[in-house]
Amino acid sequence: MAQSTWHHPQSVAQTLKLLNTYAGQCVVVGGATTLALRKDKLPPHIIDLSAANLSFVRVAPASTLIGSMTRMADMSPKALPGVGGAFLAEVAAHVATTPLRNMITLGGNVAQCYAWSEMPLALLAMDATVHLRSLSSRRRIKATKFFSQSSSRIIRDGEIITQIEYPNYEAGQAAFGYEQIRRTVTDYPLLSVAVFLTQDKGIITSSHIVVGSIKTRPVLVTQPSGMMLDKAIDDIDIDLLSAKAAKDLIISSDPRASTGYKQEMVTVLCRRALSTALAGLAK
Numbered sequence: 001m002a003q004s005t006w007h008h009p010q011s012v013a014q015t016l017k018l019l020n021t022y023a024g025q026c027v028v029v030g031g032a033t034t035l036a037l038r039k040d041k042l043p044p045h046i047i048d049l050s051a052a053n054l055s056f057v058r059v060a061p062a063s064t065l066i067g068s069m070t071r072m073a074d075m076s077p078k079a080l081p082g083v084g085g086a087f088l089a090e091v092a093a094h095v096a097t098t099p100l101r102n103m104i105t106l107g108g109n110v111a112q113c114y115a116w117s118e119m120p121l122a123l124l125a126m127d128a129t130v131h132l133r134s135l136s137s138r139r140r141i142k143a144t145k146f147f148s149q150s151s152s153r154i155i156r157d158g159e160i161i162t163q164i165e166y167p168n169y170e171a172g173q174a175a176f177g178y179e180q181i182r183r184t185v186t187d188y189p190l191l192s193v194a195v196f197l198t199q200d201k202g203i204i205t206s207s208h209i210v211v212g213s214i215k216t217r218p219v220l221v222t223q224p225s226g227m228m229l230d231k232a233i234d235d236i237d238i239d240l241l242s243a244k245a246a247k248d249l250i251i252s253s254d255p256r257a258s259t260g261y262k263q264e265m266v267t268v269l270c271r272r273a274l275s276t277a278l279a280g281l282a283k
């Protein structure tokens with residue numbers, strides 16, 4: 001059986017050159033946790049990003065940049081500043097199991113967005129930005145656009161995700177809630193709900209509710225989110241919004257649970273996540 005050649009580039013520039021040299025005959029890997037699941041034959045060249053200097057956290061005045069090779073296990077609230085950092089750390093802590101969190105990378109979780117993938121929910125809820133690079137271009141794509149279609153349509157040949165950027169908010173300016181259910185601790189999530197809210201002087205200035213594991217990609221639930229805008233925190237009717245969030249969702253069939261059950265559980269998880277986020281704002 002023909003074996004693939006593994007490459008371990010030491011920088012992004014070297015990675016991009018290799019991608020160019022082996023165009024059409026290679027795949028990049030982050031944590032490489034999806035390699036074993038590939039049904040097709042492995043390509044002749046595998047480009048491992050582990051040594052490409054893409055594991056970092058850089059804090060700028062308005063935003064924080066996280067390298068795409070940052071692993072779930074490294075995404076602790078200590079490592080990631082602000083409310084957005086705490087949100088990402090909370091979601092990362094739910095992903096898979098400890099051994100897998102030591103392997104799975106932020107870039108891999110984003111690039112291969114399965115129905116159950118969890119980091120995309122937090123990135124959508126915060127309106128984060130995905131940075132991509134190829135030999136000839138640098139692109140920044142908002143999460144709402146990035147996750148609106150299959151990543152194979154967004155990420156071009158010869159391009160990699162280099163970093164993810166999220167806005168910096170201090171406690172009191174923003175808050176989040178994250179809820180999910182799975183059948184066992186090692187199962188993929190059956191359902192996940194992420195909520196991210198911002199406020200100014202007690203008035204909601206932005207609100208995003210994202211539901212995962214109901215379709216091939218996470219769903220940003222626009223209508224009830226919009227209903228919170230410009231409202232006082234104390235005036236938010238959590239029960240009404242949670243019921244509305246679930247009402248019009250189209251839920252794909254899942255052999256693990258009926259769509260009716262999942263619909264009901266969206267309301268429940270949404271209520272919990274919204275309550276947590278609103279309580280966080282009120283602190």
Ligand SMILES: Cc1cc2nc3c(=O)[nH]c(=O)nc-3n(C[C@H](O)[C@H](O)[C@H](O)COP(=O)(O)OP(=O)(O)OC[C@H]3O[C@@H](n4cnc5c(N)ncnc54)[C@H](O)[C@@H]3O)c2cc1C
Pocket residue numbers: 027028029030031032033034035049068069094095096097100103104105106107108109110111112114116117118119155159160161162186187188189
């Ligand atoms: C048993 C099991 C349970 C799991 N449970 C969960 C769970 O509960 N929640 C959850 O969110 N995830 C879960 N996962 C993880 C998820 O399914 C993927 O395996 C994981 O997100 C892939 O990350 P990775 O770093 O290993 O990517 P890789 O396997 O290295 O790559 C995945 C894909 O992304 C591409 N890619 C990787 N990095 C980049 C980059 N920087 N730029 C461009 N393309 C890139 C690769 O070419 C490949 O196509 C689980 C995985 C397993 C095996």
